[in-house]
Amino acid sequence: MDALSEVLKVLQFKSAIFFKANFSAPWCLASPQADAVARQVDARSERLLFYHFFVDGSCTVKLDGLPPVRVQAGDIILFPHGDAHTMASSGADTRGPLLDVQTLLRDRPDELRLGGGGESTRIICGYLSCDPILCRPLLSALPRVVTVKLRDERADWLERSFVYAVAEAAATEPGGEGVLAKLSEVLVVETLRRYISCMPEGQTGWLAGLRDRAVGQCLALMHEKPAQAWTLESLARAAGTSRSVLAEKFTHYVGQSPIQYLAKWRMAIASNLLRRSASSLMQIALEVGYETDAAFSRAFKREFGMPPASWRRVQGAEAPPELNDAKRSARSTR
16 A cells, blocks of 8 residues: 555546657647646646657757756657646747647547658657545645656566557557556556656655655545544554654645644545535545535535535536436525
């Protein structure tokens, strides 16, 4: 059991679009801010992150306010916050065309082509949609851009499988798109794992906390069983440490106490259930560790500034079946 795995179980990453690109030097392409295309890619998406996996060739990636990043074959570059960026071959004009995601979604080309006919760079690009509240612990701990080398013995199977799945999807083989969606998620997860393993010692934050034995175990327990009546004492005992050590380490890495973190995580889960399920408030309350809907409503209002029922209406989420039945019954008696 590890905290990252437990978090990823509920993050609900969903592959929204992926495409192949074959660019020949000189070439340059600008990618828009993800927020500008989120609803085009997934009507229910509020947050997109995207990646480029380089099969062949190389290029320079530029983001405003950051030094240029050089990437080459076998690298994956991930944009956790959906930043606008440009990619260009050596010596190319950096004022390239803007990627038209809407056209990609409409036409679904087998391969996006661009450039002057020189050296080839082949890229597989993908967008993942996710719930911004559930993903907050992970995404807030990541920088604007993450680059990881995947071409080695440990990930050779993943690269070969991913490239194969892209070819199958392009050939319209049954199930090809589904396989590619799952492998796309695996690709991003492996990128995150490698990024964490390469983080320098002495760094703080949620991701750094995963590498500490006590803090990582504590996070894993809370994410695995968020409804359990955890106390600092029971968490420390399960993590094999003392209350004082756990409290000190957890606050050092995560910036808040374990119980404060647990309360926020429960509300994140609740917000997702309110938006994406028809469960009643009582059912959701029990699922996130509250014995009454009144206690749950108070906690939810402290976090989001309004009661859960009002928040659900604002989000346009589906009402629970029993509420719909009650409304229909009331109308029929008028």
